[in-house]
Amino acid sequence: MWNKIADIIIKFRLYLIILLLAITAFMAYQGQYVRWSYVLANVxxxxxxxxxxxxxxxxxxGEDGNILALGILDSAVYKTDNFRKLGYMSNELLNIKGVNEVLSVPTLKKLVKDQEAKRFKLEPVFDSFPSDQKKLDSLIRYALDIKFYSGQLINPNNGASVVLVTIDKALMDSDDRNRVVSDILFVTEAFTEDTGIQLRYAGLPYVRYINTSKLKDELRMFLVLSVIVTGFILFLFFRSFKVLLVALGIIGMVVLWVVGTLVLFDFEITLLTGLLPPIIVVIGIPNTVYMINKYHQEYFAHGDQMRAIRTIIRKIGIVTFITNVTTAVGFLVLALTDIVILKEFGIVAGINILATFVVSMIMIPSVFSYLKPPGQRHLKHLEFKMLNSVLSVLDLLVHRYKEYVFVITIIIAAICIYGISQIQAVSYMVDDLPDESQTKKDLAFFEEHFAGVMPLEIVIDTKRKKGVQNLSNLRKIDEFETFLDSIDFVSKPISVVSFIKATRQAFYNDKSAYYSLPNNRDKNFILRYLKEETDNINLATKFVDSTGQKIRVSLKMADIGSVKMDSLVNQVIEPRIDDIFGTTEFDVAITGTTLLFIKGNKFLIDNLITSMIIAFVIIAFIMGLLFRNFKMIIICLIPNIIPLLITGGMMGLAGIPLKPSTALIFSIAFGISVDDSIHFLAKYRQELFANNFFVPVAVSKSIRETGASMIYTSIILFFGFVIFAASEFGGTVALGTLTSTTLLMAMLTNLTLLPALLLRFDSGKRNKEDHPLIEQYPEFYDENEDEEIDLDLLDKEEKNKD
Structure with a gap:
């Protein structure tokens, strides 16, 4: 089959190049329509x-995560001039298109009892900004006595305050959200520059804005870095600008295909799919290394360029196809999950990894057929003395000290299994941001002074229309809110109960001692006022449904992580709900963006673990088809499982939690690392037939003749993935460092443990009449495939050319 493919590629190479260039142009045209995702992924x-x-x-x-919070801890803000500027800033923010509401100390409103109309009305606390400092101080003390705002907008202990900016919920999942946040920052930064008062920023709109902005910058940076790093290593290896340009040209084509694929499938660029272009660069380069390396070997073995080009298609085609399939499997299994962002990532990655094989298989032979044959200096990589010394040491190690290899492997595996037992699955709302980032520091400010800004909602269904008007119901909810307020990292709750307490305080002329629910004596008077409430007061309607049956209790909390969050909900809040509402018909549901995010991460991790198991089974099945020998399947899988154990052990011992970014590593790394095993075992089986089934010689020749390519490709993969450690996102850093470490360990185990296992457990006996799939391609390897290159003869050829 591969003979025919080689004939077709050589015969129609010009047309195939034109076809691939046309597809690339089409994909590049589609790429202009690629869209960024602004939706907070629901998994x-x-x-x-x-x-x-x-x-x-x-x-x-409505939306619970559409508030941007601005924090202030500076007594200078309560000076008349600065306070007036804070008020002006609040008004400017309100004028921004897409901002629905701004709540700050200068814009505070109070409930006022209108005795004539028998109703409450809202009036500003600061109807004008006083120029007299004493008058301002008096009004601020008055504002502090309004209990409704205490702990919400103002910290009564140190005067810290917040400005709450509510963004139109319709803009939260669109590009307009970034425009609104950018406009807000323009106004607030002008305030800081004018007054010198530092503002702290928090809230989901701001965090998502920062993440999106950084993501765009980093994706460009990683794409450039991946090209520079892999290109530099390629040049060191081949010492040829032609090779470098051809390799990068091929990878550039596939990168354009990635972007075009996103558009054709109507996918958006997310935190995951955005990593695909640099990942494709890193994964695609090994194809080039193997094929060009083989091209050089073949050409200098016989000096016939077209024969060498035809040979790399025949001999490298099948193994490259298999290794690309196993790599693609590591990604495609993600498409089997129920999570949209993983499906999209897996589909686009899997398709384009296979596309990388097709483009490489056509472009490398076709382009090099039009170029001059390689010269002597391009063969330097074939006689790298240091590399040959390393391979000699490895060969000696596995032959003489294989028992030590087994013992060390068992010890390391035992330690790593213990480390894996220490891994905790923990995720945070702002998990990806580094601790030293300003966003994390700002979040810590809100957690210290206002118990955090992460939204948590509780909906209480009284099961009766107008159940909110039942005073006994309100008292039970008040008891529940008092309990919630006692939790350290949870803010003071806001609900219709808070509003009714505020009305009682207003009814008694704003005396703070009366901030409580009405008693049996005054409830009729206060409720009479509430019944006359006009649309000017809509606070209560935000916390009660239209039937008066369901009540919203809104809280803000610290970003305590999934483990503490789960404990808080299931071991603290839920039992208290049962105690308070157990004798009623009430239905109490804990919900909100924070809860769903934490649960979503757990769901994501479970799906990723399942995907890894599926990938393991599929790749084992592929190994079974290739080698049709159960012992060989086990021997192949063990050296690729050990690196995963090492990575898991490192995570547990180093305290790195299991989260979506770290769980993603295992299926991807396994799909890539098993490629080395396929290359080694394919060469090993060929050497068995060439050396009368004598295992030690077959192992030695396999180490020396495949080891170089394995080391070079592993170096490229290592440095290609380690560039992600430069990210500001913790998840991307983990993906880069742990994947690169796993692949490096896989290279070591495939060059030590794999041959040691073969020497110990493979007798070398084969049925010459029964060939597994891998041996049904005699052109895959032959006895003369890797014959030594005579550099003296090469010198003579070069002189003759001169």
Whole structure:
């Protein structure tokens, strides 16, 4: 089959090049329509009870994650001039298109009892900004006595305050969100420059804006870095600008195909799919290394350029196809999950890894057929003395000290299994940002002074229309809110109960001692005022549904992580709900963006672990088809499982948590690392037949003749993935460092443990009449495939050419 493919590629190479260039041009044209994702990915299935509750909450009460918070801890803000500027800033923010509401100390409103109309009305606390400092101080003390705002907008202990900017929920999942946040920052930065007062920023709109901005910058940086790093290593290896340009040209084509694929499938650029262009660069280069290396060997073995080009298609085609398939499997299994972002990532990656094989198989032979044959200096990589010394040491090691290899492997595996047992699955809302980032520091400010800004919602269904008007119901909710307020990392709750307490304080002329629910004596008077409430006061309607049956209790909390969050909900809040509401018909649901995000990460990790198991099974099945020998399948898989154990052990011992970014590593790395085993075992089986089934010689020749390519490709993969450690996103850093480490360990195990296992457990006996799939391609390897290159003869050829 591969003979025919070689004939077709050589015969129609010009037309095939034109076809690939036309496809690339089409993909580049489609690429201009690629879209960035502005949606906070929901990975929890729609039929999950928590997701059902959250969707119902949003349907009734709207978005809970559309508030951008500005924090201030500077007494200078309470000086008349600065306070007036803070008020001006609040008004400017309100004038921004897409901003629905701005709540700050200068814009505070108070409930005022209108005795004539028997109703409450809202009036500004600061109807004008006083120029007299004493008057301003008096009004600020008055504002501090309004209990409704205490702990929400103002910290009564140190005067820290916040400005809450509510963004139109319709803009939260669109590009306009970034425009609104950018406009907000323009106004707030002008305030800081004018007054010298530092502002702290938090809230999901701001975090998502920062993440998107950094993501765009980093993707460009990683694409450039991946090209520079892999290109530099390629040049060191081949010492040829022609090779470098051809390799990078091929990878550039596939990168354009990646972007075009996103558009054709109507996918958007997410945190995952955005990593694909640099990943494709890194993964695609090994194809080039193997094929060009073989081209050089063949040409200088016989000096016939076209024969050498035809040979690399015949001999490298099948193994390159198999290794690309196993790599693609590591990604494509992600498409089997129920999570959209993983599906998209897996589909686009898998398709384009296979496309990399097709483009490489056509472009490398075709382009080099039009170029001059390689010269002597291009063969330097074939006689790298240091590399040959390393391979000699490895050969000696596995023959004389294989028992030590087994013992060390067992010890390392045992330590790593213990380390794996120490791994905790922990994720945070702002998990990806480094601790030293300004965003993390700002978040810490809000957690210290206002218990955090992460939204948590509780919906209480009284099961009766107008159940909110029942004072006994309100008292139970008040008891529950008092409990919630006692939790250190949870803010003071806001609900209709808070509003009714505020009305009682207003009814008694703003005396803070009266901030409580009405008693049996005054409830009729206060409720009479509330019934006359006009549309000017809409605070209560934000926390009660239209029937008066469902009540929203809104909280803000610290980013405590998935483990503490799970403990808080299931071991603290839920039992208290049962204690307070157990004797009622109430239905209490805990929901909100924070809860769904934490649960989503757990769901994501579970799916990634399942994907890794599926990838393991599929690749084992492929090994079975190739070698049709159970012992060989086990021997092949063990050296690729050990690196995964080492990575898991490092995570556990170093305290690196299991989260989506780290769970993703295992299936990807396994799919890539098994390629080395395929190359080694294919060569090993050929050497068995060439050396009368004598295992030691077959192992030695396999180490020396495949080891160089394995080391070079592993170096490229290592440095290609390690560039992601330069990211500001913790998940990307973990993906880069742990994947590169895993692949490096896989190279070592495939050059030591794999041959040691063959020497110990493979007798070398084969049925010459029964050939597995890998041996049904006699052109895959032959006895003269890797014959030594006579450099003296090469010198003579070069002189003759001169």
């Amino acid at each position: 929890v299935p729609d039929n999950d009870p928590d997701m059902v509750d959250f969707k119902e909450f949003k349907k009734i009460f």
